[in-house]
Amino acid sequence: xxxxxxxxxxxxxxxxxxxxxxxxxxxxxxxxxxxxxxxxxxxxxxxxxxxxxxxxxxxxxxxxxxxxxxxxxxxxxxxxxxxxxxxxxxxxxxxxxxxxxxxxxxxxxxxxxxxxxxxxxxxxxxxxxxxxxxxxxxxxxxxxxxxxxxxxxxxxxx
Amino acid sequence: xxxxxxxxxxxxxxxxxxxxxxxxxxxxxxxxxxxxxxxxxxxxxxxxxxxxxxxxxxxxxxxxxxxxxxxxxxxxxxxxxxxxxxxxxxxxxxxxxxxxxxxxxxxxxxxxxxxxxxxxxxxxxxxxxxxxxxxxxxxxxxxxxxxxxxxxxxxxxxxxxxxxxxxxxxxxxxxxxxxxxxxxxxxxxxxxxxxxxxxxxxxxxxxxxxxxxxxxxxxxxxxxxxxxxxxxxxxxxxxxxxxxxxxxxxxxxxxxxxxxxxxxxxxxxxxxxxxxxxxxxxxxxxxxxxxxxxxxxxxxxxxxxxxxxxxxxxxxxxxxxxxxxxxxxxxxxxxxxxxxxxxxxxxxxxxxxxxxxxxxxxxxxxxxxxxxxxxxxxxxxxxxxxxxxxxxxxxx
Numbered sequence: 001x002x003x004x005x006x007x008x009x010x011x012x013x014x015x016x017x018x019x020x021x022x023x024x025x026x027x028x029x030x031x032x033x034x035x036x037x038x039x040x041x042x043x044x045x046x047x048x049x050x051x052x053x054x055x056x057x058x059x060x061x062x063x064x065x066x067x068x069x070x071x072x073x074x075x076x077x078x079x080x081x082x083x084x085x086x087x088x089x090x091x092x093x094x095x096x097x098x099x100x101x102x103x104x105x106x107x108x109x110x111x112x113x114x115x116x117x118x119x120x121x122x123x124x125x126x127x128x129x130x131x132x133x134x135x136x137x138x139x140x141x142x143x144x145x146x147x148x149x150x151x152x153x154x155x156x157x158x
Numbered sequence: 159x160x161x162x163x164x165x166x167x168x169x170x171x172x173x174x175x176x177x178x179x180x181x182x183x184x185x186x187x188x189x190x191x192x193x194x195x196x197x198x199x200x201x202x203x204x205x206x207x208x209x210x211x212x213x214x215x216x217x218x219x220x221x222x223x224x225x226x227x228x229x230x231x232x233x234x235x236x237x238x239x240x241x242x243x244x245x246x247x248x249x250x251x252x253x254x255x256x257x258x259x260x261x262x263x264x265x266x267x268x269x270x271x272x273x274x275x276x277x278x279x280x281x282x283x284x285x286x287x288x289x290x291x292x293x294x295x296x297x298x299x300x301x302x303x304x305x306x307x308x309x310x311x312x313x314x315x316x317x318x319x320x321x322x323x324x325x326x327x328x329x330x331x332x333x334x335x336x337x338x339x340x341x342x343x344x345x346x347x348x349x350x351x352x353x354x355x356x357x358x359x360x361x362x363x364x365x366x367x368x369x370x371x372x373x374x375x376x377x378x379x380x381x382x383x384x385x386x387x388x389x390x391x392x393x394x395x396x397x398x399x400x401x402x403x404x405x406x407x408x409x410x411x412x413x414x415x416x417x418x419x420x421x422x423x424x425x426x427x428x429x430x431x432x433x434x435x436x437x438x439x440x441x442x443x444x445x446x447x448x449x450x451x452x453x454x455x456x457x458x459x460x461x462x463x464x465x466x467x468x469x470x471x472x473x474x475x476x477x478x479x480x481x482x483x484x485x486x487x488x489x490x491x492x493x494x495x496x497x498x499x500x501x502x503x504x505x506x507x508x509x510x511x512x513x514x515x516x517x518x519x520x521x522x523x524x525x526x527x528x529x530x531x532x533x534x535x536x537x538x539x540x541x542x543x544x545x546x547x548x549x550x551x552x553x554x
Contacts, residue, residue, distance in 0.1 A: 005322075007312055116508075
């Protein structure tokens with residue numbers, strides 16, 4: 001065997017040995033215990049702050065809204081879809097207030113006319129034509145959108 | 159929370175029709191375009207080099223070493239666009255440390271390593287061994303030691319030993335051809351096997367990637383040969399250029415036919431995704447696909463190179479046309495990668511809408527970063543050509 005091949009085989013063997021040592025040192029602890037990932041990563045993920053409380057925790061206090069919501073088309077929307085993550089509010093309801101959307105464009109995220117959106121699934125309007133000078137909440141109660149109101153929403157508690 | 163909605167509303171202004179939330183922003187940007195482009199240049203340059211060695215196209219001898227060094231320079235940086243895209247360089251080692259045989263992407267690290275260590279480095283070493291030994295004796299100072307280290311302690315220049323170098327070098331090139339095919343076919347496979355994406359999911363994808371890689375690599379070596387000759391102030395051998403251009407022409411025809419076949423197949427099959435894809439091609443991709451990739455990058459080069467097979471104008475004109483054609487082909491193939499990578503993420507998998515891609519200038523995913531990873535291999539190539547100049551090899 002020529003010396004070139006011998007020398008390269010030796011180098012290859014050294015590289016492979018170095019790789020194996022490197023690999024053993026680098027494999028993270030708990031890797032492979034549950035699958036092709038670090039089992040400890042589950043614990044790491046548990047440590048992340050929880051932002052969304054889930055609507056059951058909202059209903060513990062806001063039973064009236066839950067009843068109202070159950071009656072109408074928004075029954076299957078979770079509270080936090082519109083109001084944002086609610087854990088902080090849930091922990092200290094007096095000091096942390098949730099986001100209350102009050103903007104035509106916000107409702108438009110789902111209800112603006114969009115030919116690609118299924119009309120049967122989501123009711124859609126032309127934002128520029130449908131009472132353009134009024135906020136949606138002026139007529140619609142966002143918790144029960146088909147319960148149309150004929151008084152100023154400021155006077156009503158919702 | 160308001161910020162979140164503001165961001166969402168701004169992003170939604172870029173959306174047409176209906177799109178799933180996770181499709182609004184593109185996950186793969188320009189760096190993922192650069193990566194298959196650079197890998198393709200490597201595979202193409204190597205295949206051009208192997209034409210001389212294995213298929214005995216003697217005319218191409220002056221470009222043989224340039225092609226090999228070009229392949230090495232670009233291969234050394236091929237994964238760096240991905241590493242900066244990940245933004246956590248450590249992950250690049252994780253795929254080697256904990257290899258996952260079920261993931262095509264994860265195994266790529268080993269395909270890359272095989273090609274770099276076993277094919278390219280070894281081939282160049284065996285090819286240059288005699289010169290490295292001679293240079294290690296002739297040069298002075300630090301350079302002498304660099305060459306000495308590169309000899310890995312073998313200074314034997316007996317005819318028998320040189321004969322072995324040639325034999326082993328030939329063997330590695332023969333192994334290298336399927337390896338080059340594997341390297342770039344693999345890149346195409348990674349896209350072609352994404353069955354959820356009708357723009358990518360095509361069994362022809364690896365083959366198309368491979369041939370477009372050959373096209374771009376050959377064009378690059380042609381340009382490098384011209385530029386190196388210009389810098390060295392030596393006359394360009396027109397026979398070499400004509401031969402490279404001839405191969406470029408042949409491979410470009412195959413590449414064009416394959417891509418046309420792929421599109422015709424889509425049009426005739428007209429699956430449920432066809433409508434959104436035809437809107438994509440005629441709309442968002444009309445400039446990058448129709449104008450740049452097809453017209454500038456394929457049809458004009460095909461016409462010019464085809465014409466030269468029948469009629470050969472003066473050398474000066476041919477030289478300029480080859481230069482422009484090489485440049486156009488390189489741009490065309492870059493946009494071929496662009497159309498695949500970016501195009502495949504522009505439409506919703508609901509087939510009901512589109513999003514837009516806004517290229518950032520700065521930042522880790524920006525245009526400057528992409529330019530950096532295109533310039534670095536050129537600098538490495540300049541260094542390699544200085545360290546291992548093919549034109550200063552000691553005649554046997």
